[in-house]
Amino acid sequence: MSFLSNLRKIFGGASKSRGGAGGGSSFGGDDANTHLIYAKCRRCGEPLLGRINMMNEPSQEDDDTWVVRKTLSGSGKNYCFQTVEVTLQFDRQKKNVLSAEATGGALISAEEYAALLAAQQAAAAAAASAAAEDTPQTKEA
Ligand SMILES: [Zn+2]
Numbered sequence: 001m002s003f004l005s006n007l008r009k010i011f012g013g014a015s016k017s018r019g020g021a022g023g024g025s026s027f028g029g030d031d032a033n034t035h036l037i038y039a040k041c042r043r044c045g046e047p048l049l050g051r052i053n054m055m056n057e058p059s060q061e062d063d064d065t066w067v068v069r070k071t072l073s074g075s076g077k078n079y080c081f082q083t084v085e086v087t088l089q090f091d092r093q094k095k096n097v098l099s100a101e102a103t104g105g106a107l108i109s110a111e112e113y114a115a116l117l118a119a120q121q122a123a124a125a126a127a128a129s130a131a132a133e134d135t136p137q138t139k140e141a
């Protein structure tokens with residue numbers, strides 16, 4: 001759990017929340033108006049994070065529920081330019097997700113997202129240290 005809250009801190013710090021009204025939340029930078037979505041690219045498996053501004057982004061349907069469509073795309077570092085299109089439907093209070101679907105990828109939980117991200121970072125670190133070991137500098141002298 002502490003890993004997750006670290007993660008939230010990182011992402012919260014990365015996005016400057018405008019204003020500061022209603023600040024004072026100790027919960028990273030994610031206020032109650034931000035809904036996070038976690039997805040995984042179908043092609044390369046990259047974990048993707050999307051933020052929905054619940055104040056502005058959802059549009060109201062005829063039945064008073066709220067629908068948001070969000071397109072998430074990867075960093076491109078996997079040479080994969082697949083986009084994942086997520087559609088979420090919220091109830092009238094915008095509190096509960098009534099339905100969620102994704103094309104081009106799959107929706108995952110925050111825990112799965114954190115695990116995927118950690119696995120990717122571990123792989124990157126391993127690759128970096130392997131590359132460092134390959135440098136022939138220490139052989140000379
Ligand atoms: Zn991808």
